[in-house]
Amino acid sequence: MYIDFLFLISSAVMLFIGILYLLGYFSRDINDPKPERFYGISVLIPVWNEEKTIVNTLDALKSMKKNYKGKLEVVVVDNNSKDSSYNIVKAYIFKNKFVRVIKETKNQGKSYAFNKGIKYAKYDLIACVDADSYPSPDSLNHMIGYFDDKTVGAVTTKMTVKNPKKIVEHFQDIEYIYSNFLLSAYDALDSIYVTKGPLSIYRADVLKKIGGFWHPNITPTEDMEITFRIRKAGYIIRASKQAKVYTSVMPTWKRLFWQRIRWNRGSMVNFVLHRDMIVNPKYGFFGVVTMPLVTLTMFMITVLVYYCVTRFYNSIYLFFERLFYYIYYGQFPNLSIYLEGLFSKGLFVVPVLITLFIVIVFVWLGVNYLGFRESKEKLGIKRLVLLLVSPFFYLPCQVFFWVCAFIIQVFKGTSKWR
């Protein structure tokens, strides 16, 4: 009964969040602003054992440079890779003079590499790109217009998974598509709290003013943490509607697990580090609404997923148990009673929950549809099946990652960049 009540409250809160994001999404600007001038951009790529992907990333930046009217340089910071990443970049530089490489003798983490790159960067804007990400050629042209507004400190962009092959990659593909809807909604509501690693552009002077990225010993997710400090410095964060970056995702469940542990621990650490922003009117909608809601969401999603999954699996288990008896004994007098019970009140005891649940399912379908629309991706059969399976499998996995991250965070202090 208590869990029903908790589910009811969680459903109401999640419904509110869903509606808020939907309304936010519909109030967004559809196109990015046209740039008044083309700023010089230094693109920083921290590299650590990326020999398989770095050339493709550099090629993507080469075509981006061709499409960009302003000046552009690429600074690769090799974090003492153990593979041939450094030599590959050196060979690449030979034919492409716009790329420079800095070799570190010790791996001190991604944020250290970024900070090193910031020192070497020549231009007013600094774009951070992951070494396994591939921005679309016209990305910069779409993103740059936001910097004509002096209050914009950083601009981030949508992400799509590059050639997903395995099931685990397809699940992440769907997740990223959905997150593109969220990004547009967050942007309209001034609620962006992560400048995404695969491609984000920052004002160089803002990065210098706030002291660059923080060390992984302080936060495991530097891209999220810096967003809070940019906001605290009085700047806003925007997201491009038309730019896009393709990125590689974790190819195995094990690697996904550890990635999410890092991300989730990062979220917890960052929210605790910047708890002074929660319900603080100084930070506008972000402080008063977004931060409390995101904090609540972490708990509410756990309750919702736990409730739905246990109810669902319980019903499936009961059904097969009854079916087994029916087959084994030839007769099961209570089968009809069981079926009636299942449909009348077995799944959700309180009728309010049924109505709310139906609304939430529609909202969920709606936001996923908008995610596909926003990402300009097609919903094939494979994606549809995985999308329908995800609430019963991938979402519980995410809750599991959250719980593990929480336990690890409580019992273990520092973390290192993977």
Added chain:
Amino acid sequence: MLNDGRKKVLYKALTFTFGILFFSVIIAVLMVNWQKTDLDKGYIDVINEAQEVKIFNQFYDTLTANSNSCELMENQLYGLASKVYDLGEKVNLYFEQNKDSDDAKELQKQHVYMNLELWLRLIKFNKTCDDNRNYLLYFYPYNCTECSPLVESINDYRKKLGDKLWVFSIPGQIDSKMVEILMLYFKADYLPSLVVNGNTIKGPEAFKDIEKYIK
């Protein structure tokens, strides 16, 4: 502070959310009332049939008052048995759907009493008409997964012996003084327990000893 546009979005979202919640509550009230009406109807049906059984017994009791006609007694026994079994299915259905309601508990109790009445009439019939029909009282606990082999075995005996074995299933945890006394009388202080022709066998393994006491 919040700008006007975002404030508007926030207020709209709040309005929509409360609207949907309100709508959900209205739907819920309608559903509960609809379900209640349906259940009330089921309850009334069962009560009517229980009334019929009582009249049926009174009818035969009057007929057999001044005679010991075994034919009449047997007719009454079979007539009552078919009514009690039919009613049992409805009572079980109602009970499964409304486990926590007082009405369901009361109905189940009434049905147990009818079963016991049938059992007493069987004993009387056996004595009066010198018959040897076996009876089996099955005192069962609620939610007993380990009772399946026992139930299966009872069903097998039922099939094998036909009307030579009469089975009376009685929930041992029911709130009834009469059942309590009956269990005390037969020393059935464990659930599940069987009483076969006056002999008590306890535990889920009781089916192994049924044969010993069948006449």
